[in-house]
Amino acid sequence: MSEPEARGGALETADDIIVAQDVKKWFGRFQALRGVSTTIRRGEVVVVIGPSGSGKSTLIRCINRLERHDAGMIAVDGIELTDDIRDIHRIRSEIGMVFQSFNLFPHLTVQQNITLAPRNVRGVPKATADEKARELLERVGIPEQAAKYPAQLSGGQQQRVAIARALAMEPKIMLFDEPTSALDPEMIKEVLDVMAELAGTGMTMIVVTHEIGFAKAVADRVLFFDEGSIVEESPPDRFFTEPQNERSQRFLSQIL
Amino acid sequence: MSGRPLLPEEVPLVLEDARPVELAPPRPPATLGEWIRGNLFSSPFNTVLTVVAGVVIALGGYGVLRWIFVSADWQVVKANLRVFMIGRFPLEETWRIWASAYLAVFLAGLSVGVTGIGVRRTAAGAARWLILGGLVVYALIFLLDGLRVWVSIAAGAALLGIGIAVGRAGGRSLRIPLAIGWIASFLLVILLLRGFGGVPPRLWGGFVLNLVVAVVGISLSFPAGVLLALGRRSSLPVIRFFSIGVIEIVRGVPLVTLLIFGQFVLPLLLPSGVRLAPILRALVMITIFAAAYVAEIVRGGLQGIHHGQYEAARALGLPATRMMLLIILPQALRNTIPAMIGQFISLFKDTSLIAVLGLNDLLDVSRNAPRLEFSGDVKEALLAAALLFWIVAYSMSRWSQRLERRLGVGER
């Protein structure tokens, strides 16, 4: 297993921000995670790939406690995830999440979607929150859509709003759960560009995706999941050119 | 989780370079103690709720049970049981009712067998049915005397069982004969009750009257409703406006008003010399009423059909009528089955409204029972009537819920 290469800027502060040890998770009698251990460092961009049902989404959903892991240990920024609601709340407010199906709130405008959590969770003044929302929309490239409702936007635009919504909470970590799987091909790039820009700022990111190009260009490390475990873990250039594991080879041959 | 859970047996036990699968989760299904803590005392507020609800249940339950088994005087039900069931139907003709009931029970058994929707095979389901069945038998032991009735009921139960068995064995191949059987049985029942020197409608009464009105109302309102729905979606403006008018006027008016309309005005609209018995006038109005609601349900189903289905059917060269009959209606009606059953349950409950016209249905009989033969209390009589209605409506709704799950409505 190779050491991930820290990118510039993040080097000095490069300590471990997410630690997972022997994490297990069951759904009924089905075991989704079979003892997953990994460590993610501050500023690292990790791409998680693997066949569907392999547990990759489950892992990131466990990291911000949308699912409760049944055994093992997960710690985020030095706080261990337990049943303590205060800890869960602290960890959630440090983690932003982007979903496959966007999950924008259809009854709120784009602007309101973005400012809802800062105002009600962080207590940010309305003017500040609005200003921040404008900046973020500018950053994801759709400043003119602030007053619209989600249903009036294209899929790519909706997903960019979802990214802006997550960023508005100023998270230390961003989780992406197959952010481009529900998009038409011509919209995938606009979302990936935003994500690549975000990676350039030194954000810690875990991205579940099948976008090989994105992984090659942006990721520091690739985790290959199969049947609930990490089967292979290596830098993208090595993973995509000379995968070590037989199952990674088979998977890559199917999707490439 | 990005995929559906695999079944355990599909998971290989040991993977080459992964950890072995642990088959048993470290957290086994909750024990009784955990369940109680999780569901009743998970937080202080929850605990308070549990205590309050517990007191309410204890007091209310004690009061109700005490009343049912100690204070209430069920003699009024026992003495009037036959009137409850058949009203003033002549005693020597009751075989007609038994025969009709056997026919219906057999067909119901067949349907249950064919659709494979019956008693849920779980411990909780079995327990529920045991308790319900026990209560029914207990009530019957109290209510019935005379071996003849017991034998007749046993015969009915046996027929139900045979029906289910035959249905199971026949499976889907029986579907069409079954549908024809139901339609034919409708005519057959009317013939059984009325024909061969039978009993005139004015003597029909009790719960049987409610059932007959419900069945006839359903059978007639369904085709009428489908026609109205098609009319409402017709491209011919005259027909469309006519349908909209009928549907909206009928739906905006209470059934009581329509029934009274049937009582006072309908006779005036008929040619002189033609006279309808009050029960038939009520039936006409109930059918019109139900048809408007059926029409709206069917319209909902038709709206759910994708435009492409029409285009595909036309592209295949099907003429309009056949496109409707073969392609559109079958899909639309299938999607409306749950709503339709709900509507029929509601129609069945609404049959109690004919009591307002003074027809001797179950409600009318039960509210007058104390005066009729036994100076009991109207409360017990009404509750018995309510229970009868409830049993039929509740089992229909349970059955429909299970049918809905089976059909996977919406998934197609």
Added chain:
Amino acid sequence: MSVEATARSARPPLWRDLRVLRVAGQVVFVAVAVVFFMTLTSNLTDSLRRQGLDISLDFLRTRAGFGISEGISYSANDSFLRAFQVGVVNTLRVAGVGIVLATVLGVVMGVARLSPNWLVRKIAQVYVETIRNTPVLVQIIFWFFGVIFALPPIQEARTLGSVGILSNRIIALAWPRLEEGAGLWAIFVVAGVVAAAVAWSRLTRLGDRTGRDHHRVRWGLGVFTIVTLSGFLISGSPVRFDTPEVVRFQVEGGLQVSAGYAALLTGLVVYTGAFITEIVRGSILAVPKGQREAAEALGLNPFQQLRFVVLPQAMRIALPPITSQYLNLTKNSSLAIAIGFPDLMGVSRTIINQSGKATEMLLIVMATYLSMSLFISLVMNTINRRVALRGEGR
């Protein structure tokens, strides 16, 4: 040119021309309908002539000559029209109060249906499954003959402390009654509302500016309470709780409702409440799971998830079916006829029996119910559009 010519020359014979067929179909339909309705009307006029009756609305102005047990002021010497108005007002009294109470009951039970507490959940479920599957008329008659008639007569009426009186004819509740000085107090109440509104908007703006919660609900209510309370004392406590009393076979004071009204209202509220319960539960469950997850991932607490994300969307889903329950309740109020409560339908039946004007009267009744339905639909559709607009934005 040639295309046009082909098109014209290819004009099909009449019996195959779609446009002709469409017109013909409608003409045939209209013809059949006209013949049908003409038969009906001629039958009607025949029958009426035979009975020596005619169609007219003049009878509405003649003396009714029958009494009505309750409602707005009326005597047997008033006209049929006045009697009808009494019935309409009684229907509106039942429907209006019923809609409010059924909504409250339904929302409470709907939330109980989703409670994490197993006992609470089961109570709500048993309520729904018993009530929904029993005819509403049976329930109303049960409340009337089974429950309220079983109460003692007025002389021996049961009193609930000073709160109310239960008897088999009248049910009375203590009710606030305005006295002298109420006018002055009303001014204070208005002032209280204004002050509270000012405080509310100031604090809202302050909150927007600083981002902190300035407890606008608490302050608003506090300001309102202080102003109205002090006004109440200054104006000399102009409200008295009027407790009902039994005085010589009569109940005096308090809010009195008749046995019929109480039974009808209880029956309608309990029945409709069960349906609203299921609507409330269904619409909360119908909000996609991802919505709650997204709110959770953003760090909103469970209350905020409900308040900002789930409930606004559930409301949109619930409104149309709740509207049809309101319509049902209003129409079901006509079941009053079975327990002798003089509602619109009950009074109209008496009018029909007295005047013999069945056709006219029933048309009036239908028109009245239709306009009530229309009114409710209009109000609810307006609300619905408001709520929907915020979401769809189209």
